Amino acid sequence: MDIVFIKQLQVDTVIGVYDWEKSIQQRLFLDLALTTDTKAAATGDDIKLTLDYAIIADKVTALITAQPIELIETVAERVAAMLLQQFATSKVEVTVSKPGAVAQAQTVGVHIVRSRN
Numbered sequence: 001m002d003i004v005f006i007k008q009l010q011v012d013t014v015i016g017v018y019d020w021e022k023s024i025q026q027r028l029f030l031d032l033a034l035t036t037d038t039k040a041a042a043t044g045d046d047i048k049l050t051l052d053y054a055i056i057a058d059k060v061t062a063l064i065t066a067q068p069i070e071l072i073e074t075v076a077e078r079v080a081a082m083l084l085q086q087f088a089t090s091k092v093e094v095t096v097s098k099p100g101a102v103a104q105a106q107t108v109g110v111h112i113v114r115s116r117n
């Protein structure tokens with residue numbers, strides 16, 4: 001199978017466990033990989049036959065910024081569920097990075113893999 005991916009999608013949102021995090025915006029970066037079959041789209045040179053990464057980026061950003069979330073695990077799980085429900089993909093990989101969270105680290109985050117049941 002093939003993959004449509006988005007790397008380092010930047011999303012500024014209210015994210016965090018602690019009280020001081022609930023009144024500020026912090027930056028997340030998302031890497032997304034959606035398993036699909038790109039052959040028909042390539043053959044027909046037709047955007048309607050593939051996963052439009054621009055639409056995916058908009059929907060993921062809207063989902064994450066709709067309401068405050070505490071854990072980046074929750075962000076990853078909600079994004080994976082939405083992608084599997086709304087797009088023609090059977091398997092997704094979602095990485096959520098929160099670079100401002102640990103001063104001594106370049107970044108921290110979670111990576112999950114979810115498949116359609």
Ligand SMILES: Nc1nc2c(c(=O)[nH]1)N=C([C@H](O)[C@@H](O)CO)CN2
Binds near residue numbers: 015017072100101
């Ligand atoms: N596994 C996780 N650990 C932590 C998270 C998280 O979302 N997942 N969040 C925090 C705080 O919000 C932190 O980012 C504040 O700097 C701590 N650990």
